[in-house]
Amino acid sequence: MTIRRALATCGLACLSLLSAPPAAAESYRTGACGDFTVAVIPDTQNYVDYRHQKWSGFPFDAVEQYYAQMRWIADNARSAGGDIVFATHVGDVWQHYSAWMDPEHAARGFKWIPNGGSEVAMSPKVHTRAFEIPVAVQGFELIAGKLPFSVVPGNHDMDALWTDPTHPPQPETGAAGIRHVGGLTGFQSAFSDTSPFFAGQPWYVASHDKGADSAQIFTAGKCRFLHIGLQYHAPDASLAWAAGVIARYAGLPTIVSTHDYLGRDGKRHLKSNPRNSILDPRDNDPEMIWDEFISRHDQIFMVLSGHVGGQGFSVATNRAGNPVYQVMADYQGRGQTAREAGADGQQVGDGWMRLMQFDLDADRPSVRVRTYSTHYGKFASDLPTYAEWYKAHDNQSALTDADYLKRDSFTIELTDFHRRFGAPGEVRRRR
Template identity: 50%
Template sequence: MRNSVRLLSLAALLAGVSPVAAADQSFTIVAIPDTQNYIDYTHQTAEGFKFDANKMFLDQMRFIESNLVANGGDVAFVTALGDVWQHQTKMMDADHVARGFKRAANPIMDSHFAPTTKVTTVEIPTAREGYAMIAGKTPFSVVPGNHDYDAMWTDANHPPAAQIKSAADIGMLHAGGLDNFRSLFGADKPFFKGKDWYVDSHDGGADSAQIFTAGGYRFLHIGLQFDAPNASLEWAAGVIAKHPGLPTIISTHDYMDNEGRRIPNPIIDNAAVDPQDNSPQMVWDKLIAKHDQIFLVLCGHEHGQAMRVDDNAAGHKVWQVLADYQDRRQTAIDAGVKLQMGEGIGDGWLRTMTFDMAAATPTIRVRTYSTHYKKQSSDTADYAAWYKAAEKPKLTDEAFHRQDDFTIDLTGFKQRFRPVK
């Protein structure tokens, strides 16, 4: 991304424009998709795994840190899309116990979500080491994904079927409790406490808001917890009201599948279990569509990638972008590791979104980069061979590449929003 700044400056010189002025109108946001398989304590040599997968996560954070505006790069904001770590520490959190929720035995899922102390001794410390690299150097957000909750269990009202023939027969998981998440990413913790850009929070930091200035605009970012409950959506609406006129980005974990549909994963849908929570479509209807300041939504959770555009209630466009690479496993294949079905590593892939605000219609160049392979997806010859069959098997190789390297035209942006005076 430093190279992109240099190229922009060169292009500006050739056009007779001040390189400084041109660079000031361009910046990058990094979106970090689900990192759970890197941080997973079972994917480390200490547990007999063939390599330390956490190195890929730490390499991602070093790459981001080296490209921050504070270090001469163009990364102005970082958003992590949830599922930071893998495991849980409780069978069920106290709030759900008090509300009368019950567990159902699940022969398939119970072993995957058995509580372990290694969340607090291995996984969270790795996350702390990674985010410490950017803390104090840039505004950033982390939202909780379902794996970041204290407990994940099969709800007694949605038990597994006697014969499991599809994902719908596995039973419905439910996630609850955020003490683990707040222990690292709480509003009162060192990463965020006292930071002037961290402007609001709710539920102890499970929902949070940040403001950053880049490309001549002040942006509001709101991070929402998994299947955000009504109280979270009401809080978010209040934050928007406190900051009128700011172009607003929403990051949340569960929002869209890799076909671009606003539907939950059939195995874990908090809204189907708990009336306080909201499905992706409900989040759109109750919050996003109603607030014209929201122009961009970023999410993870569902394996693969997708992008959709919808008009909000005011008739303006909202761009919604999914990126989640957790099931990618070429690094494990190369190391001779036989992973279980559905188990991945991630292979170092993350999203960069470079905003160019100079034109009448600003653009976002969306690219996908692996800090392990040190290549863009578009420059990786085996990219489609490695990943297309599992993610988008119906696409041509060329079309699959375009899923991870494309440009968004922010039509109407400058009519909706005003630059910093």
């Protein structure tokens, strides 16, 4: 990606951000941050899947597990006396696609054939717009007004999943062909920058592509942080826009959320199918997003993602020589609650999400990462059967139960944080 090509596709929105002078870059803190938590909501697609509701013959309404997650976040928000100051949904809010092909790619000359091997692409389109998107919105209504939050589109939140006719499936070899996703009208109908969730909110500070990419400022005590949400396989224009946001809020510790980024092995994920960057020169896979954006901006210290069932963690070194903490969690494939209800083999999610508790006032700043189920009312570390239930499904059978649990209950030592952003009591000004 070149800056010229990115600006050509991004247009005036990115030009205005990049030409604006950086904010007066004082330290992100004017005093103590206090302990605070960021809630990470992994893929919720199986909760809102129309097939996982009583009216479709499922033994219970799986959407209630999703609502329970959102109520718990609201009840534990700082505004309600808790310690959660920000929530980020890492994408795949709902399950099914709502169109055969999106008009934008059709207008650019892309051809398509139906993806016959994918239930989510071939399902009745009416259920996505009539049920799945509305109940997803109802979930966010439970946290609206309680705390700042972000939601990014995953591949399932795009309008269409289609197959490139020049790379069709090959049943004789098992090759799935090359698929692409496109279209954001469904996502924008729910989470655009003009929606009641975000319009007029002082913490919602920037957006691009009608809210498919967005930026938020959240506070904890006397500290401010920047969060940037990027759409699935963020195109060049999205990365150029995000670079402008970084320039505008220079010096603020920054977290990036995007749907597909890290794999279970801690490496940036390159096995996704669809993988848009194969077909579309505007799109960027996780390695490209690292090379062209994340690694170039030293104030980005953490990247959060989902998409890949299970958990992943690694530390990468950016171009300034500083660490970037990469964290992945996706629990959509868990089905213990379905098993208990007589629907063995069905995947729901079981109410699991990530809670990241920050302690930035200590001499050794850290983030305590824990995994909590609002259905079972327990942390993973408090559930004796946790590994028995989930280890095999997460393709981690080779691990001991204790080592498997460590993937969902661990501490990140932010050894560089005070040096990069300022220690307690220290106020710096950059020009």
